[in-house]
Amino acid sequence: DIQMTQSPSTLSASIGDRVTITCRASQSISSWLAWYQQKPGKAPKLLIYKASSLQSGVPSRFSGSGSGTEFTLTISSLQPDDFATYYCQQYDSYSTFGQGTKVEIK
Amino acid sequence: QITLKESGLTLVKPTQTLTLTCTFSGFSLTTSEVGVGWIRQPPGKTLEWLALIYGDDDKRYSPSLRSRLTVTKDTSKNQVVLRMTNMDPVDTATFYCAHTNYWDFGFWGRGTLVTVSS
Numbered sequence: 001d002i003q004m005t006q007s008p009s010t011l012s013a014s015i016g017d018r019v020t021i022t023c024r025a026s027q028s029i030s031s032w033l034a035w036y037q038q039k040p041g042k043a044p045k046l047l048i049y050k051a052s053s054l055q056s057g058v059p060s061r062f063s064g065s066g067s068g069t070e071f072t073l074t075i076s077s078l079q080p081d082d083f084a085t086y087y088c089q090q091y092d093s094y095s096t097f098g099q100g101t102k103v104e105i106k
Numbered sequence: 107q108i109t110l111k112e113s114g115l116t117l118v119k120p121t122q123t124l125t126l127t128c129t130f131s132g133f134s135l136t137t138s139e140v141g142v143g144w145i146r147q148p149p150g151k152t153l154e155w156l157a158l159i160y161g162d163d164d165k166r167y168s169p170s171l172r173s174r175l176t177v178t179k180d181t182s183k184n185q186v187v188l189r190m191t192n193m194d195p196v197d198t199a200t201f202y203c204a205h206t207n208y209w210d211f212g213f214w215g216r217g218t219l220v221t222v223s224s
Contacts, residue, residue, distance in 0.1 A: 001169065034210040036153075043202055043214035044153065055212060087153055091209030094168060095143075095155035 002026050002090050006098035012106040019075040021101045023088035028068045032092040035064055035073045038100075039084045047086075048073065078103070108132035110142070110203050110215035118222050124190040128203030128215060135179055135186070138162040141206045142186040144177065146199040147217075154199075158206070159186055193222045 003026040013019050023033065031051035036044035046055045048064035051071060061076040075082055083105055088098040114126035126144075133140055143158040157177040158166045167175050176189040186203060200219045204211035 032209070036211075043204075043217055044211070045214075046210060046212045049210040049212075089153075089155075089210065094166065095158075095209055097153040097155065099152045 002029060002093050002096055004088055004090055004096050004098040006086075006088055006101050008101060009099065010102045010104060012104050013078050014106045015078055015080060017078045017106075019078050019082075019103060021073045021086055021088075021103075023066075023071045023073070023098050025069045025071075025090055025092075029090045029092035031067050032090060033064075033066070033071050034089045034091065035062075036087045036089065037082075037084045038087065044087060075103075108205055108213040110205060110213060112201060112203050112215045112218040114218065114220075116218060116220055118193045118220060119224050120194055120222060122193050124188075124193050124197070124220060126188045126190075126201055126203075126218065126220070128186040128188070130184050130186070130203075130205065133205060134161070135159075135181055135184070136161045138164065139207055141208075142179070143204050143206055143209075143211055144186075144188045145202045145204060145211070146197075147202070148196075148199040156190075156201075157188060158209070195222045198222050 005024045033051045035048040038044040052064045063074045085100045085102045110130045141160040144156040159177045174191045179186045200217040202217045203215045205213040
């Protein structure tokens with residue numbers, strides 16, 4: 001099984017901050033990585049697919065980068081609606097999710 | 107507009123079989139380019155992918171749960187059914203179905219909380 005490790009587990013930030021979340025795979029997954037945002041009591045929302053492709057309708061302040069084993073999700077200027085938990089998902093070999101990164105208000 | 111909705115019993119006894127139905131609209135599950143997946147999330151924990159079925163009836167299962175899972179589709183009803191055998195309290199989770207064009211899930215149902223308890 002491919003393991004996905006996110007860091008940090010929790011991130012405290014302020015409105016307007018640049019935020020970066022990292023996801024590391026236990027083996028190379030090429031660019032088969034997606035990022036999701038989840039708010040309490042809601043289903044996840046796809047933000048980024050294939051490591052860096054922005055899903056339709058997602059604000060351009062979200063961006064993804066990386067390949068192989070290391071990936072990042074960046075929010076260029078944190079907005080009030082962005083406080084949530086973020087998950088990475090690999091789909092190179094079946095699929096596994098990271099443990100999540102909670103972005104909270106500083 | 108793509109929508110999905112999960113339904114089924116929300117309280118299951120240990121050792122019983124869970125049957126969940128995903129009823130969808132806005133797409134047709136008839137080609138290899140479209141699929142419906144099942145993902146679960148125990149309370150307060152991360153997401154776990156369970157199974158995926160494509161329109162050409164190609165199926166994929168989580169290796170760790172393969173022996174307990176069966177996924178089928180009824181194209182005429184726009185439904186996908188997940189069966190999970192030998193349920194245990196650790197299987198208590200919110201179960202989601204979701205649409206995919208490959209393996210990333212762009213549209214999700216609202217989820218249904220399944221509790222396993224005697």
